[in-house]
Structures are given as structure tokens and as C-alpha cells.
Amino acid sequence: MLRYSALLKDTKAYKTLQSDISAGRLNHCYMIMGEDELVVDGLIDLSCEAILCKDGGCGKCVVCQKIEDKNHEDIFEPKNLKADGIREFVEKVYVKSEGNIKIMIIRELDKIDPKVQNFLLKSLEEPIDGVVFLLGAIRQSAVLDTIKSRSKKLSLAPFTKRQLTEFFDDNYIGKPKSLVEEAVDCCLGSLARCEDLINDEEYFGDMSEVIFVLKELTSTKVNLKMQKRLDLKDGRLARYLDIMQLICGVLLKRKSGVHVEGFDRVNVLLDSFNLATLVNFNELIMQAKEKIESYCKDENILDNLFIKMMEVKYLCR
Numbered sequence: 001m002l003r004y005s006a007l008l009k010d011t012k013a014y015k016t017l018q019s020d021i022s023a024g025r026l027n028h029c030y031m032i033m034g035e036d037e038l039v040v041d042g043l044i045d046l047s048c049e050a051i052l053c054k055d056g057g058c059g060k061c062v063v064c065q066k067i068e069d070k071n072h073e074d075i076f077e078p079k080n081l082k083a084d085g086i087r088e089f090v091e092k093v094y095v096k097s098e099g100n101i102k103i104m105i106i107r108e109l110d111k112i113d114p115k116v117q118n119f120l121l122k123s124l125e126e127p128i129d130g131v132v133f134l135l136g137a138i139r140q141s142a143v144l145d146t147i148k149s150r151s152k153k154l155s156l157a158p159f160t161k162r163q164l165t166e167f168f169d170d171n172y173i174g175k176p177k178s179l180v181e182e183a184v185d186c187c188l189g190s191l192a193r194c195e196d197l198i199n200d201e202e203y204f205g206d207m208s209e210v211i212f213v214l215k216e217l218t219s220t221k222v223n224l225k226m227q228k229r230l231d232l233k234d235g236r237l238a239r240y241l242d243i244m245q246l247i248c249g250v251l252l253k254r255k256s257g258v259h260v261e262g263f264d265r266v267n268v269l270l271d272s273f274n275l276a277t278l279v280n281f282n283e284l285i286m287q288a289k290e291k292i293e294s295y296c297k298d299e300n301i302l303d304n305l306f307i308k309m310m311e312v313k314y315l316c317r
């Protein structure tokens with residue numbers, strides 16, 4: 001059984017594909033689009049099962065097992081995403097398949113150079129009987145319009161908190177319930193993020209520290225004392241900055257009246273910063289992230305960031 005299959009089968013994208021199959025109207029090309037790479041990837045495998053398994057994707061038969069082991073004879077993927085890999089892949093479209101249907105998969109179409117994406121056009125323009133393309137994309141803007149217009153789009157929305165909670169209630173994954181609940185609460189509907197959070201037991205402790213420090217961002221003196229709470233050992237700064245950016249993003253949405261599910265832990269900061277301050281914070285955090293890449297000292301980056309945050313908070317008050 002594919003991981004998360006119950007959750008993936010609960011998406012509108014999967015249900016659309018399923019109704020195409022049962023109505024005998026399978027399209028020659030589907031583009032699976034979403035921000036969550038884990039879900040895009042999983043849905044591609046699940047779609048293969050739905051198309052090739054005679055029980056519509058039972059997850060148990062030989063066909064489904066081959067798909068999960070990635071060795072089904074009628075499924076092709078490029079060996080790389082460069083010109084030679086895609087050229088060789090396209091040639092396979094015309095090779096006779098073992099069964100009635102052949103599936104051509106590109107999981108990360110958006111990572112292919114637009115010039116190389118062009119190689120696919122001919123086989124998409126003149127569909128061949130028994131050949132189905134499944135294309136995955138995270139960044140839709142990086143996909144050629146000519147490919148988009150020849151595909152049936154299956155868009156993936158973030159999961160709701162209820163969907164994720166029900167899934168983890170039904171499927172024990174060997175982690176404490178409280179950790180899973182925290183991860184569901186802070187993943188903003190992304191399964192990939194939820195999984196990262198579940199596997200990172202120090203994350204929520206770090207997040208509490210960052211919230212505490214932001215709450216105490218009042219005067220330079222207090223600020224310096226607070227900063228000491230953030231331990232900068234082994235690459236921790238990048239992680240603190242990610243958390244800060246996430247928190248500011250959630251606050252920004254909430255203050256602009258955009259509904260954000262979960263993340264109630266940041267509400268203690270709602271009255272600490274106004275909209276203008278948060279917009280500026282986001283900018284400052286991004287600048288700090290760039291500095292990490294230019295090998296500035298972590299302590300200096302953090303000092304500098306806090307001083308600037310204090311300034312912004314004062315100027316935007």
C-alpha cells in the first residue's frame with residue numbers, strides 16, 4: 001500500500017481521475033499541480049495504480065506492487081531531466097508496450113529547461129492510443145503554456161486540519177500523539193511539512209523559543225539578553241530564521257483577515273506587531289538568510305537582525 005494513500009484518495013484531483021477512468025474517458029495527459037512535492041509525487045503513483053490495476057488501484061495485487069517497487073514494464077520515466085534524458089524518454093512513447101496502456105511520467109516537469117520541455121510537444125499534440133502522460137509540477141509558472149493547454153489539470157489544495165487529524169488517528173506512525181497533533185497544527189495543510197515536523201522532535205521547542213524572543217522584543221537591553229536564549233550551534237540560525245519567517249507569515253495573514261487554520265500558538269504575538277512591521281520583518285529575515293550564504297558570522301547576523309527589527313518596530317509603531 002502506498003504511503004498516505006487514504007489521504008491522497010480523498011483529494012478532488014484523485015476523484016476527477018477516477019471518474020474519468022470509470023467513464024472510459026481517460027485523457028492522454030494529466031498535469032498534477034500542487035505546492036506539496038510529497039503529495040504530487042504520491043498522487044502520480046496512485047494514479048498509475050488507478051489506471052493499470054484491474055481493481056482500480058487495490059494496492060495489493062502484482063500490478064500495484066510493481067508500481068510501488070517502481071519496476072512496472074509499461075511505466076517510463078526519464079533517466080535525467082536534461083536534453084538527452086528527455087529526448088530518450090520521448091522516443092519511448094513510440095515503442096510498443098506490453099499491456100494495453102503505457103504511462104509516461106515526469107515528476108518534476110517544472111525543473112526542466114523550457115527549451116527541453118518543447119521536446120514533449122509533438123507527442124502531446126498528436127496523442128497516441130494507449131499512451132497516458134502524467135506530469136507533476138510545483139511551480140506552474142515554469143511550465144510552458146503550450147504544455148499546460150494540452151493537459152488536463154489536476155490541482156491539489158492544501159489538506160484541512162480535519163483531514164490530517166483523521167488520517168493520523170486511523171494510521172499509527174510510531175510517534176507520540178502530542179507531537180503529531182503539533183505537526184498537524186503547524187504544517188499549514190502541507191503533508192511534506194507535516195512529515196518533516198513529525199520527524200524533527202526539537203522543532204517545537206525551537207519554535208517556542210523564537211516566539212518567546214519575539215514577544216520580548218522591546219528594548220535593546222532586554223533584546224540582547226533574550227537573544228542568548230537562541231543557541232546558534234551547528235547551523236541553527238537558518239532554522240530560527242525559517243521559523244521566524246513562518247511565524248511572521250502566519251501573523252501577517254491573520255492580521256489581514258485571511259483565514260489560517262491552526263497555529264494558535266502565535267496568537268500571543270498578534271498585538272505585538274502591526275501589519276507594516278510584519279512586512280518589514282519579512283524583508284529583514286530574507287536579507288539575513290542571504291547573509292548566511294555569504295558566510296557572515298552567525299552571531300553578527302542575528303545581532304544585526306534584532307537591532308533592525310527593533311528599529312522597524314519603533315518606526316512603524
Ligand SMILES: [Zn+2]
Pocket residue numbers: 049053054055056057058059060061062063064
Ligand atoms: Zn491492484
